[in-house]
Amino acid sequence: MLEARAMKSQIAEFFANQTVFLTGGGGFLGKVLIEKLLRECSDVSKIYMLMRQKKGKTPQQRVSEVFDFPCFDYIKANNAAIIKKVHVIHGDCQKPDLGLDPEDVRVLKAETTCVIHAAASVRFDQSLKEASYNVRATRDILELAKQMANLKCFIFVSTAYSNPLNAHVKEDFYEPPIEAEKLLNVVNSLDDSVLQRVTPQLLGEWPNTYVYTKSISESLIRSIDTFPIAIIRPGIILSSAKEPMPGWIDNFYGPVGIATGAGVGVLKTFHAKRDAVAAMVPVDYVVNALLSIMWRIGTEKTKTPTVYNFAGHKTNKITWGQFTDNLRELYWIAIPKCLFWYVSFVLRENQISYKLTTFFSHTLFGYIIDFVLFCLGKRTLAVKGYARLHKTLDLIAWFSTRTWDFDDNNILKLWSEMGEEDKKIFDFNMEKLNWDAYLRDSAFGMRYFLLKESLETVPEAKRKLRIMFVAHYAIIILFWFLMYKLMTFMYGLFV
Numbered sequence: 001m002l003e004a005r006a007m008k009s010q011i012a013e014f015f016a017n018q019t020v021f022l023t024g025g026g027g028f029l030g031k032v033l034i035e036k037l038l039r040e041c042s043d044v045s046k047i048y049m050l051m052r053q054k055k056g057k058t059p060q061q062r063v064s065e066v067f068d069f070p071c072f073d074y075i076k077a078n079n080a081a082i083i084k085k086v087h088v089i090h091g092d093c094q095k096p097d098l099g100l101d102p103e104d105v106r107v108l109k110a111e112t113t114c115v116i117h118a119a120a121s122v123r124f125d126q127s128l129k130e131a132s133y134n135v136r137a138t139r140d141i142l143e144l145a146k147q148m149a150n151l152k153c154f155i156f157v158s159t160a161y162s163n164p165l166n167a168h169v170k171e172d173f174y175e176p177p178i179e180a181e182k183l184l185n186v187v188n189s190l191d192d193s194v195l196q197r198v199t200p201q202l203l204g205e206w207p208n209t210y211v212y213t214k215s216i217s218e219s220l221i222r223s224i225d226t227f228p229i230a231i232i233r234p235g236i237i238l239s240s241a242k243e244p245m246p247g248w249i250d251n252f253y254g255p256v257g258i259a260t261g262a263g264v265g266v267l268k269t270f271h272a273k274r275d276a277v278a279a280m281v282p283v284d285y286v287v288n289a290l291l292s293i294m295w296r297i298g299t300e301k302t303k304t305p306t307v308y309n310f311a312g313h314k315t316n317k318i319t320w321g322q323f324t325d326n327l328r329e330l331y332w333i334a335i336p337k338c339l340f341w342y343v344s345f346v347l348r349e350n351q352i353s354y355k356l357t358t359f360f361s362h363t364l365f366g367y368i369i370d371f372v373l374f375c376l377g378k379r380t381l382a383v384k385g386y387a388r389l390h391k392t393l394d395l396i397a398w399f400s401t402r403t404w405d406f407d408d409n410n411i412l413k414l415w416s417e418m419g420e421e422d423k424k425i426f427d428f429n430m431e432k433l434n435w436d437a438y439l440r441d442s443a444f445g446m447r448y449f450l451l452k453e454s455l456e457t458v459p460e461a462k463r464k465l466r467i468m469f470v471a472h473y474a475i476i477i478l479f480w481f482l483m484y485k486l487m488t489f490m491y492g493l494f495v
Ligand SMILES: NC(=O)c1ccc[n+]([C@@H]2O[C@H](COP(=O)([O-])OP(=O)(O)OC[C@H]3O[C@@H](n4cnc5c(N)ncnc54)[C@H](OP(=O)(O)O)[C@@H]3O)[C@@H](O)[C@H]2O)c1
Pocket: 023, 024, 025, 026, 027, 028, 029, 030, 050, 051, 052, 054, 091, 092, 093, 094, 095, 117, 118, 119, 120, 121, 122, 133, 157, 158, 159, 160, 233, 234, 235, 236, 237, 238, 251, 253
């Protein structure tokens, strides 16, 4: 239960009377960030939230909808008026100079004291052109920040995988695969079809355009020496551990999509190494680390850019094998009611056995479903759906079959410098995270927030799972019995 605190923390004091300019505020991380700022740093002066027009909705409408998410329930029940501190700035990272109105530029330059740049297109399968906007937006927001008269700190949200070709990732800058301006020139000068053809040569060993452009964006931060600036590199961001409530989640990215697909019985396998570390981090811990970094660099006033890896604690890691084992147990506790078939989910280490499992458990199954749909006169969708799913799993496999060793000295030092009150309010201590309890809350969160199933439906879902368990194994036994009969019949024909 969240409680109001009487004592102010150093971090809350730092944010008092500050004006924050935030990009990506409507995203998963952004929502938790705004909620935390409004709740624990309630003396913040204003939050300017960049929002673009999308799907026929104005930025203002979209920002109002952000506050309909359950992660704002506590704020709305206890201090709804504080939401007025959030002001919409109409802008789009895909447009030159963020598509900002000149009057908004003037206001931002005059008033902003803290910048959080978290907006990014996070898809792994986007074209280089789309992904290049991540670089251009970072360049343009840095140019804007240089003209902010009262800027105290700037933080850029990158990813732990921005240097994926190094197994050991230091909290330092690495050479980008290409200079930012060169990339932007290439993208601007080539027509789309040519750019698509040369993309594999440009990427080389890089696994996707997302991490490629994150690396190039980081290199832009390196040259800043006029205001305090830092990069936070989170690992895979999953549901909240504690705040605004345990298990809060609003997307199906990566492992969440895998866990949900497996939980409803549609996904049967994924490709990973059992011993590879899954660098997962709860979203509220990322937010707490991010705000603490801003406090640190803003009060120290250092003009040398600092990098903070935030991808778990060296003594409290979870592997993809442990993650899978945990899920299998959790399905008996928090199984969704919209169960499609019995949950049988295996991790495949070997590429060939993974492909065989996807063929028999997904594609073949998809053909059966589509055949039934076809006979019922309905639109077939299963085979196409599985093909799309396999593409996504292949993109994830590049990361789930490897392990990285992330340095974490800067983040540990920051933790050691924080006061006791701040350690309680802005907890990001991954060493103490109880993975079993966390994944359990995440499973219930997935059920509740993503699949919109209340807790009362758990007993019914468990009954359904037991019935499907019997049906599943009955079909397998029947299948092998028929195979045996067929073999003995064939044997009889030839002997
Ligand atoms: N999720 C992870 O596992 C993970 C891990 C490491 C780092 N990160 C980083 O954390 C940050 C936040 O990610 P997230 O997980 O919160 O993803 P998300 O839910 O997809 O949020 C991305 C945000 O960026 C905004 N955005 C994208 N393109 C934009 C544009 N052209 N103009 C304006 N805003 C735009 C989105 O707004 P719209 O609603 O308008 O699209 C959204 O608010 C990103 O920088 C990401 O790279 C994420």
